Amino acid sequence: MTDTKRFGGRFVIEESKPESIVTPEDFTEEQRMMSVAAEQFFEAELKPKDEEIEALNYDLTVELMRKAGELGLLGADVPEAYGGIGLDKVSTTLLAETLARSSSFALSVGAHTGIGTLPIVFFGTPEQKRKYLPDLADGSKIAAYCLTEPASGSDALGARTTAKLSEDGKHYLLNGSKIFITNAGFADVFIVYAKVDGEKFTAFIVERTMPGFSVGPEEHKMGIKGSSTCPLYFEDVPVPVENVLGEIGKGHHIAFNILNIGRFKLGAACLGSAKETIELASSYANTRKQFGKTISSYPLIAAKLADMNIRTFALESMIYRTAGFIDETLRDSGEESESAAADAGMRAAKAISEYAIECSMVKVFASEALDAVIDEGVQIHGGYGYIREYKVERIYRDSRINRIFEGTNEINRMLIPGTLVKKAMKGELPLLERVQALQSELLQPMPLPSFDEPLSKEAYRVSQAKRTFLAIGGLAVQKLGLRLEQEQEVLCVLADLMIQTFAMESVLLRSQKMLSRDKNADQSRLAAAMTEVFIQESMERVECLAKTALAALERGDGLQMQLSVLKKLMRAPLSDTIALKREIAAQVIRSEHYVV
Template identity: 65%
Template sequence: MLDTKGTKVKGGSFIIDDVEASSVVIPEDFVEEQRMMMETTRDFVEGEVMPHDEEIEKLNYELTVKLIRKAGELGLLGSDVPEEYGGLGLDKVSSTLINETLAKASSFALSVGAHVGIGTLPIVFFGTAEQKRKYLPALATGEKIAAYCLTEPTSGSDALGAKTTAKLSEDGQHYILNGSKIFITNAGFADIFIVYAKVDGKDFTTFIVERDMEGFSIGPEEKKMGIKGSSTCPLFFEDVKVPVENVLGEIGRGHVIAFNILNIGRFKLGAGCLGAAKEAIELSSKYANTRTQFSKPLSAFPLIGKKLAEMNIRTYVTESMVYRTSGLIDSSMKDIDQNQPDSGQLLAKSIAEYALECSINKVFASEVLDFVADEGVQIHGGYGFTQEYKIERIYRDSRINRIFEGTNEINRLLIPGTLVKKAMKGELPLMQKAQGLQAELMQLVPGQTFEGTLEHETHLLLMAKKIFLMIGGLAMQKYAMELDKQQEVLSNLADVMILVYAMESALLRTRKMIAKLGEQKAANAIEMTKVYVHEAFDDVDRFAKEALATMESGDVLRTQLSILKKLTRNTPIDTVAVKRGIAARVIGAEKYIV
């Protein structure tokens, strides 16, 4: 993504820089080809997958594989695979749209997502020309299905603590793998496995393992809380001979592949959560309109309307974040020739640039889906607790997203940690901005009056960024190199950054909509943005106070709190009335609306 000066936007820079609305990608920018891919995906889900929904949930391998191959025939598996290897080579916005639309297919969507994302992308991004020719055409059609194998019994979040080993054979032709993996999606029917092992017990390396290799076996299906229609099994390696040409990337550089693929996985997970949240809103609003209590439909009760409004608002913000981030990733990768020898390194660097934003998307979207699903069950009442209604499954399925692709706790540590690393490398002037803020904070902040549309909310966003610089600067000064041990403070900083990115994404999208469509057509978006920014700003204040109370005490704390009070000075708006208007529109449409 280029800013208005034509400069590529640096990852994490949103926390210190102003961003022009015209520079971000929003759903209202979708072109006809992208909308056609969305329609193709929707038609496939509704026409081919949903009629077999119950059977898929019973873990029917044969049916799932058959449907995955049908998806391949439609091109839905090849969006990220270059055309020369049998794919479509689509932009990341298009592949994100496919991912979101597939979400209605529940467990099947997870099977497809694991295949096209973390299963196939390691070869797309880091494979040799020969590896790409050998594997990608079959992966793009679904003839072969992929799985990603990182987690082990003793290493989940600590991926580099893996115990699976690889040793070069005496003839130098194979690596001999020994060890195990757990919780591997698609394991029951996958053909190609992206496996991580330590060469000689120390050099973390990636291997392409084929299902029929001798000594490789697959354990029984896990009995899971949700996503029951997806295969999840352990893997076992007993002297498995993997040809040396199946080393993916370089020996000892497996972490580069693992972490960058996880970044993409986190972003794609956010898109899947978005699609599920939209379905939950549709199910809940329709139920609220048909269920009658006290001679009135549930939707006529203000507290039910409030729930639907809040579900819709948070989903709007999530959608704004997801497509903004897809635009950033697109711009970072689009000029890289993947046929060049150094393309893997360039791709790794371009993905890593927005690692922070990918983690933000993952955390925010997974927690929004949990909120939306929970409220959906509540609207359904007792029926929401029965398997007769799909909202029950959405509720169970949603829970894994806060664990997948690095727990939300790990991602909360990564968000400020990545920002600090960028600052230490001189990539972002974080400390300079924080120091420049000190003099400003000691001055009186005059009262503000706001007249233009969203000017008040834009001011709150600016104050939220200053609050982050204030508490972030204090944390870096106080703890210096020991900051990584202060996990509670890091979590506070992460939450403020997440809220800033969310507030800003909604504001930028709505401003761009106003410029394109006019205020009247963007009226609902304007109201949702107002409510979200004001409520998020209150959360920013709360996280900042908690961080300050952790770092300081006595007179120093009182001084810092008085400065914070200047930055958080705000006249609240009547969110109750605004939410009633939003609720009425959702209830009228019986679905997620912008």
């Protein structure tokens, strides 16, 4: 069994075992209960007030957030020692997924519980935790995260907001501005980044009532209209020295670690929205008639529903696999006492940072998978999908921001291979050794194995996808050396190869785990069918990406030799994906919701 502790990124060089991952089929009764509580809150409190929330009713949003806090829905990530319930990451992920159907309200909650509260959970002093966390956990106070500035978005360290120590040494005086701040209109506590003496990037806990602090007007957005998004202004805002979060000059450690978990939680929200879209589209397809038949009876509409379900299955498999990895590193964090809880926060941040690669991959795949799913959802609705009365129209608009939030997908694609190489350079990952060993392997004959066991062909394809990534990555390093960092198109190819491979392996391991429990169950057979389709189509994407990279890295005979090696890596019998998708679609149409 692969040891996943503190070894993010190892999937590219190791074979994982099905029993080493967490899947939705492993949810405990306690974890499911949190999902049920969130679902009941949505049905009773949020759904009836949906239009008011979308109209950006501050008072209503705050009132509902406080009700959510009373139910424990805001304190899931806060340790019990500070008024929360300290749930595992699988539980909090399931919570985020379930609340996603509340649209803008889910964003308000996510910004509060995630990037707004977690900096204090992970990096706050015991005094800061005692002061702020109980109120944040029960909703008495709302949090916001303030990083982006007019001149610094992706380049977070280019921030111009400054902090200067007052003459009496009791306060830092903050000057500058922030933009696009979620929850700004009604938040009480703000995590603000500024440069001490114009140089040392540092995090501060700022309260709304501090003099010199002001909030600008609401932005008029394309989507997520029911969430507050405003600029902030700081004019000699006196922030007590005890409100410095973490160390002076080490704010980037906080910012980047918090973005990791923010990216991961965004993936969970995308998953919830994808599942809701499948419900809306399949239900509509079963009622809308054209040429005397419901449109769900037409194969092209059914194929769309199958594709939507398969993408969502892959996303779900990636997300809970990653949540399981993070939980595994947190089990020895010990939060029974206040001192232990303080230390546990730092360890939790470190544990999550180990899976920065996986968090970025989840963010990119999730945001793009949801865009594809909702695009097809609108298409199935036809002209009605363009009308506001149908929720798919709102989900379509709301989904677009996800590729920009928490670091653009372009930035995350740069981070994925870059972080992998850094781990290898630090000796945390024997990547280069594996690449060197592979070079001789690729020159040997590659006879196809027999594919007699269930999903054996898919397991072979995943193994070949890993080899392909290592071969392309090794060639890129050999050919470009230090210039690789500037060759963003090649880095993007490497990132996409990693994302596709992680997604392929995640669905494979999940289905293998299900089959090992019951090979004949309808659920296991459906999972196997989706895995077969997803891996075959992903492998076609892998081949296309590899050819793009090879054409950029090689010329003449060298290119032809590399293409011949690639051709050997891509060999495997083809499945009839049309027939498989018809089987999958039939179950989606019959149930009118996401199926597995």
